Amino acid sequence: MAQAHNLSPITDRLLDAAGNSIERLPMLPIIFDRMARVFADTMRQRAASPVFVSVSYIGNDRIGDILDENEANALAAVVYTPEWDTRLLIGFDRDFIFSMMEVLFGADGTEPPIDDERPFSNIETRVARSLFMDSIKALEDALKSVADITLKFERIETRMDFAVIGRRNNSAVVGRLLLQAIGRGGEMFVVVPHSALTPLRQNLAQVVSGEGNNRDKEWTQQFQAEIQRTHVELNAVLEEQQMSLDKLADLKVGDIIQLQATPRSKVTLQSNNQPLFTCSMGQSDGSYCLQVEDQIHQKEDILDDILSR
Known part of the structure; x- marks a missing residue:
């Protein structure tokens, strides 16, 4: 012992x-x-x-x-x-x-x-x-x-x-x-x-x-609440075009850029260059408006990843 x-x-x-x-x-x-x-x-x-x-x-x-x-x-x-x-x-x-x-x-x-x-x-x-x-x-x-x-x-x-x-x-x-x-x-x-x-x-x-x-x-709850109160800037993109630098340099006041989009074309709603939703465009009380139709799924949802930790 x-x-x-x-x-x-x-x-x-x-x-x-x-x-x-x-x-x-x-x-x-x-x-x-x-x-x-x-x-x-x-x-x-x-x-x-x-x-x-x-x-x-x-x-x-x-x-x-x-x-x-x-x-x-x-x-x-x-x-x-x-x-x-x-x-x-x-x-x-x-x-x-x-x-x-x-x-x-x-x-x-x-x-x-x-x-x-x-x-x-x-x-x-x-x-x-x-x-x-x-x-x-x-x-x-x-x-x-x-x-x-x-x-x-x-x-x-x-x-x-x-x-x-x-x-x-x-x-x-x-x-x-x-x-x-x-x-x-x-x-x-x-x-x-x-x-x-x-x-x-x-x-x-x-x-x-x-x-x-x-x-x-x-x-975690405080962090989530603060994020949800954060103001973000949204951009509605009707169409995007590519243009060579020489044509861009030749643009002057009064020139017209032809768009392929129509009033029925889908609009992409994005924030910080990240697409979030596809929307349809309409009018309400004399102003343009958007109706969210579908969510654009990203390969990695940063916000959800942060909040799940």
Whole structure:
């Protein structure tokens, strides 16, 4: 029995040595994707300009390499998880902080972006703290599908040497989230030590039902409603002709172009050069009008494809 009891720690150590392959943990990309969406939704409620957040990278790196890469160029929040008894790291690079400062204080992107290597001011650090709280809540919400944990903010570090969450040569999963707003950009990075993921391997290896598609029903419904309110320009095309450039250049005021179409010819109703319906033409109250007769089926219906995701 004692021999069997010691088997589990040995297995965990072997798995830790092999690292956590992202391909074998399909829930990790879903978690980071959900974190990006939740954080973006929060920013849209606080900022006048649209804010977009997307996952740009998920991989395995050494903790020391991640810290060295962001030295003197980022602020990092140390986050503690009592359930795992470990610490995570969430960081904002300089461009992320400067871009969010402009967005939150009403800038519209007409001014040139800030390009300054100076230390972060007290106001920028305080704003970053508020953004860290939002990002921590977004990550906690994203992790609910695999673990019931609590993320507690501990402190902000301006020097990466003090952002210690484990030995520098230990491996960690790092997710990089790209921010885009008012023509600006920036990056958020999330660092999770492998030791924190070891108890969750089975949960992370299986996609939770309903998480692959339509994970955020409220956002999907809002997105669909906004699309349906969008105004589009429609063009009614009675006939199209091809003409050589030399004949086109010879046209002058008063010339007549003969059309093969008649009042009974079908009219194509299109938007953005995409044919949508065939119509018959008529008159009503002295104005021309169209009656939709048939739908023109496309090989790919972009709107339906977007709304079905």
